């Protein structure tokens with residue numbers, strides 16, 4: 431049965447969107463709405479969308495399509511599309527989908543509950559796109575957050591900045607998330623304090639280019655390293671992470687903070703996007719493959735156990751075999767822990783889409799994607815073998831999604847049964863092991879027995 435104060439949110443896209451969904455859910459719960467387990471039970475259905483690739487948008491359009499009939503039958507159903515795709519498509523989304531009631535950009539989500547109430551009082555359709563004048567009100571949404579209902583209450587994302595100024599030629603993010611804006615450091619520290627007082631052990635600081643955080647207060651400039659220093663000694667906090675980094679003008683103080691502050695995890699997600707200087711230039715990335723490799727070397731010199739993760743785009747406009755070979759050479763040189771590899775997807779309104787033809791055929795994009803992934807997996811698998819026999823510290827996140835290991839028969843029928851759990855090392859490696867539910871949310875030691883490219887298989891050692 432549908433109760434008219436129930437809502438359901440489905441989230442696509444990056445960590446920013448996950449955080450936004452959490453904030454929207456908190457806002458609705460404060461007003462007395464209840465989360466529903468699935469969309470069929472909910473009176474308000476929210477899609478928090480991503481625009482970074484066409485595929486992400488297609489998925490949402492197909493999901494929206496499934497609601498056409500139900501919207502006609504259930505007159506009080508409210509369908510809201512929020513986030514980056516809502517911002518990109520705006521009025522078009524309302525025009526082409528009668529079942530959509532609300533289109534709300536990522537900069538206006540603090541107004542979502544009011545919009546829902548307005549519709550419930552007076553049936554109408556609402557469009558609300560980003561307005562930089564609303565930044566302060568948007569900021570209030572982050573600072574007034576509650577984290578209690580999260581499925582992983584011991585881990586939290588904290589935004590340090592919004593938007594991006596880089597305008598990489600292929601990327602839609604600056605258009606849908608607006609210009610770079612660093613949050614006041616005292617707001618970030620207060621938010622982290624509140625979270626740790628409520629049991630959060632791991633905080634991930636978020637920004638599209640998190641390493642360029644800069645906040646000026648009374649002639650003093652605070653950087654990301656300062657944020658990490660200021661939150662480091664919060665009681666209960668065990669781990670600090672930060673994503674995602676941009677390679678140009680990388681502030682070395684961040685690397686020193688990683689080396690000097692024990693709670694800062696030795697993990698750097700720093701996308702290169704390509705190993706070809708010609709393509710990097712066309713992408714407007716402002717660095718060469720050699721400069722990128724030098725930066726990674728410097729990171730390894732300052733933080734010896736650091737793990738590196740990256741992103742690559744294959745099949746960018748005019749990418750030829752030589753360019754792709756340069757990308758493979760960079761992957762070989764860096765030895766990433768893992769890489770996210772994407773086929774170039776033209777985004778309307780970006781410079782690449784305006785000026786360049788998407789001229790690498792899809793089968794070649796697919797082949798390069800597979801080839802790069804195979805190379806990366808082979809490297810990660812080799813490097814992970816070095817960890818066998820070692821003891822690693824993990825934060826246990828919960829049951830693993832698929833069974834990997836046999837659970838000993840004699841452990842199956844205990845009061846607190848043994849199940850397969852996953853956790854992450856400070857270097858962000860995924861560890862699977864057999865243990866009991868009470869370990870979830872704890873930091874424990876495990877011993878690595880076996881390793882594949884993306885997973886370490888371990889046994890439980892000690893708390």
Ligand code: SAH
Pocket residue numbers: 482483600601602603637638639674675676701703741742743772773774775776777
């Ligand atoms: N701010 C982050 C990335 C945000 S988007 C950064 O600069 O690192 C996440 C990843 O999506 C990017 O790193 C890039 O690899 C990929 N991406 C962005 N636009 C894309 C496009 N048009 N086609 C394919 N992949 C894209």
Ligand code: SF4
Pocket residue numbers: 594595596597598601602603604638639676
């Ligand atoms: Fe997009 Fe480039 Fe900004 Fe990352 S740095 S969000 S890839 S424009």
Ligand code: F3S
Pocket residue numbers: 442443444445446447479480481482513514515602603606607
């Ligand atoms: Fe997607 Fe928006 Fe994040 S476009 S990747 S959800 S910032």
